[in-house]
Amino acid sequence: MAKTAQNPVKSAETTFEVLDALKDLDGAGVTELAQHLDIPKSTVHNYLSTLEQEEYVVNRDGVYEVGLRFLELGAYARHREKLFEIAKPEVDRLAEETGELANILVEEHGRGSYLYRARGDKAVQVKAHVGTRVPLHTTALGKAILAHMSTERVDAIVDRHGLGGEASNSISNRAELEQALADVRERGVAFDDEERLEGLRCVAAPVLNHDDEIIGAISVSGPTNRFRGDRFREELPQKVLEVANVIELNVTYS
Amino acid sequence: MAKTAQNPVKSAETTFEVLDALKDLDGAGVTELAQHLDIPKSTVHNYLSTLEQEEYVVNRDGVYEVGLRFLELGAYARHREKLFEIAKPEVDRLAEETGELANILVEEHGRGSYLYRARGDKAVQVKAHVGTRVPLHTTALGKAILAHMSTERVDAIVDRHGLGGEASNSISNRAELEQALADVRERGVAFDDEERLEGLRCVAAPVLNHDDEIIGAISVSGPTNRFRGDRFREELPQKVLEVANVIELNVTYS
DNA sequence: CGCTCTGTCCCAGATGTTTGAACAACTGTT
DNA sequence: AACAGTTGTTCAAACATCTGGGACAGAGCG
Numbered sequence: 001m002a003k004t005a006q007n008p009v010k011s012a013e014t015t016f017e018v019l020d021a022l023k024d025l026d027g028a029g030v031t032e033l034a035q036h037l038d039i040p041k042s043t044v045h046n047y048l049s050t051l052e053q054e055e056y057v058v059n060r061d062g063v064y065e066v067g068l069r070f071l072e073l074g075a076y077a078r079h080r081e082k083l084f085e086i087a088k089p090e091v092d093r094l095a096e097e098t099g100e101l102a103n104i105l106v107e108e109h110g111r112g113s114y115l116y117r118a119r120g121d122k123a124v125q126v127k128a129h130v131g132t133r134v135p136l137h138t139t140a141l142g143k144a145i146l147a148h149m150s151t152e153r154v155d156a157i158v159d160r161h162g163l164g165g166e167a168s169n170s171i172s173n174r175a176e177l178e179q180a181l182a183d184v185r186e187r188g189v190a191f192d193d194e195e196r197l198e199g200l201r202c203v204a205a206p207v208l209n210h211d212d213e214i215i216g217a218i219s220v221s222g223p224t225n226r227f228r229g230d231r232f233r234e235e236l237p238q239k240v241l242e243v244a245n246v247i248e249l250n251v252t253y254s
Numbered sequence: 255m256a257k258t259a260q261n262p263v264k265s266a267e268t269t270f271e272v273l274d275a276l277k278d279l280d281g282a283g284v285t286e287l288a289q290h291l292d293i294p295k296s297t298v299h300n301y302l303s304t305l306e307q308e309e310y311v312v313n314r315d316g317v318y319e320v321g322l323r324f325l326e327l328g329a330y331a332r333h334r335e336k337l338f339e340i341a342k343p344e345v346d347r348l349a350e351e352t353g354e355l356a357n358i359l360v361e362e363h364g365r366g367s368y369l370y371r372a373r374g375d376k377a378v379q380v381k382a383h384v385g386t387r388v389p390l391h392t393t394a395l396g397k398a399i400l401a402h403m404s405t406e407r408v409d410a411i412v413d414r415h416g417l418g419g420e421a422s423n424s425i426s427n428r429a430e431l432e433q434a435l436a437d438v439r440e441r442g443v444a445f446d447d448e449e450r451l452e453g454l455r456c457v458a459a460p461v462l463n464h465d466d467e468i469i470g471a472i473s474v475s476g477p478t479n480r481f482r483g484d485r486f487r488e489e490l491p492q493k494v495l496e497v498a499n500v501i502e503l504n505v506t507y508s
Numbered sequence: 509c510g511c512t513c514t515g516t517c518c519c520a521g522a523t524g525t526t527t528g529a530a531c532a533a534c535t536g537t538t
Numbered sequence: 539a540a541c542a543g544t545t546g547t548t549c550a551a552a553c554a555t556c557t558g559g560g561a562c563a564g565a566g567c568g
Binding site (some may be wrong): 260261264265268293295297300 | 559
């Protein structure tokens, strides 16, 4: 699965290294970037000026920054996902009715990408924004997705990305993961009990197409003090499942 | 302004040509892309496999598609714009209160990029999504922005992109543009009377920072049959201006 | 089964990329 | 006002890399 290109175009790799660095540094000058990447500054300058010419990067008085043209590509990529178009209004409703933060996640390259995030009136402030990529096994959303993949696919993903945990409660070996996924299949929903972010709980449900293939997952997340007891174990799971079912119906007839 | 790189990295250019083609074709195979770009398919294959390895492109049973990693970069680029963070809730409110489509636009590389778009309950369906780039002189939003730029900057933009109109009512020479911009400055708001899209009208207001520099514009747009008479000339302009003023206040104190 | 599509691989030649060094343009300090 | 220490930018030679034709395997189809 983790294919490595036989004949990679190194300049293309470098191009994205430059862009990634620009993102990590939150904008930077030529010299700073060159030091960060350990590449001669004339080389960095060549890339930056090319990227600027192509309008993928913008130079704001001496500081190069990631340009909005990526928003064009990104919005397009999201628009192309059937799930987004169909699930968005339902997830908006989910956020409104629960007052919490509601999410849509899909798998790509073995990781989870947040497609959308709707805020209810009491929604927690989470730093991660749309587009953020997370390891699948560390979130309820990801577990909901993994639970409905073939064993081979799960194996491939674990082989590629490992099971490195971000917090204490995390899953750390394959047996634990399998147990967790069995739980998810049995209950129909996945839980996240402060596994990725402290104080944050989450309830997620998978979204399957008419061929029972997993196409993504939706969730609500919120603070532990509001996510407890019956609300956490009964009320919210039921709600999330109901919304997931509506989405599945709409996916089938479209 | 239209700087051309002295020592451009051609492979970087090609990389984005490939991505652009992938977008235009809405996903494609190696051969199809090669024909479209008039490049040998082995070369295209090198780029695609590199892009896939870097996770910027995804291969769904034989068809390469633009990947969600661009959503990561795009969402980041948008998040970096102060205007987006501040204006979003206000524009949401604008959409809700008017029931129409409300927008945020900023200038980049002499063109307009839609940062955000909020839908009221009666909002028209417009194909353009977030990230779409438009010539500034063809929209109310763009005119609101141009009206508050220095003459030199306007000249530079016109030199670079011309005044090619997309529809009949469009501005087609520099004198007409200057007249239109003077109008905008006088009234405080800009109008679009089916200039870009038939049957669609638009009211836009500029957003300035504390130094009176233009940082973007907001608008409401809707069908001609709802945008007429007092509502089009008085009510909506006042509303949009009010929201723009609130945003300006928040921009200043942040 | 054979035909025609794919996508993938390989390697030599041509081309583009890399690189340090030199330069110009700023910034802030003395 | 001159200076030292920045920065971004340019250039051309050396060489690493990309290009591109051709060959190959596999899928799909009649």
